[in-house]
Amino acid sequence: MKAIIYAGIGLFSAATVYGVVDYYGTKKTGTLDKMYKEEETVLPAKEETMSTVELPVKNEPVKATVAKTKIVTTKSSKTKRTFPFKAKVREVKFSDFSRGRIVPKKVAEDTKTVEPVIEQEDK
């Protein structure tokens, strides 16, 4: 019994000394600082284009003699994401039962474009 305890204490002390020396040696090279840093993914801003369309207004037969143009601004929402993946609802498998990072499943999302809507004035 004593042999096991003394062997354990010896290994423990050796692990402490070696661990401290190795830690300071690794810290000097800067390895530890970079190792666990997570890279931040920056999503590009949504592109929104504003377009202005000039529409002729229909003349009133009695009064108006000059054609008036009315500017109607429309907003075309063109959502085009260059980052194509969106994190799905989180699923966990038995193999994720570990100390490592759990990587979420990613699903490709289609890019959507919306045509501009032009409003017309009725009589």
Added chain:
Amino acid sequence: MPNSRQLTLQSSVRYFFAALFWIPIVFFSLLLVKNTLPYFSFSTNFIFIEERALLFLKPVYKASFYIHIFAGMFCITAALTQFSSYILKKRKAIHIWMGKIYVLVVLILGAPTGLYMSFFAKGSFWERALFLFMAIYWFYSTTKGLQMIKLKNVLAHKNWMIRSYSMAMTAVTFRIYHILFYYFGVDHLHNYEISLWISVLGNMLIAEYFIFRKSKSYLKTFYTN
């Protein structure tokens, strides 16, 4: 004086809560062992190893890692038989031999390698200090448990081995909290740190609660010889 029906009901309730406690522990312990086995293909195609790719270039760290997970597997499996009163009464030799394996593996393999790896653990200085504390506490409580049974002090042996097992079980409870916080959307680094602290402190509190409930003088459990 409770009648036989009340006594049966009381013992049934006790067995029910014991099963509620032990069935998840046994399940998750065996799941941990099952998930550890693929690492012995010595492939680097694991997220845990990829994160520490630079550390795995050191032969000492690589050897410590594989020794530590090998020791952890044995500890978790050996400890599953140790709290069974049936095995203790009917097959005491199993308890003795599994206990010897557990003590040997912890003192010679598990705790020293865990101590060395704690210097390179993920997180801040406090997480590394916590891993260091875990290694020291695991070593100390296992040594005390061995010493107590050699002195034929069974109660003290039980208390110290509960403390030692609580440290071994942090491997299991950490993974449970890790998955729970992942579901709540916590980012990985914070998830790792929170799960680590809750698993260690939570396990210690639960162990001390069990010891407190069973002992007449709780403070004496720390220095009984």
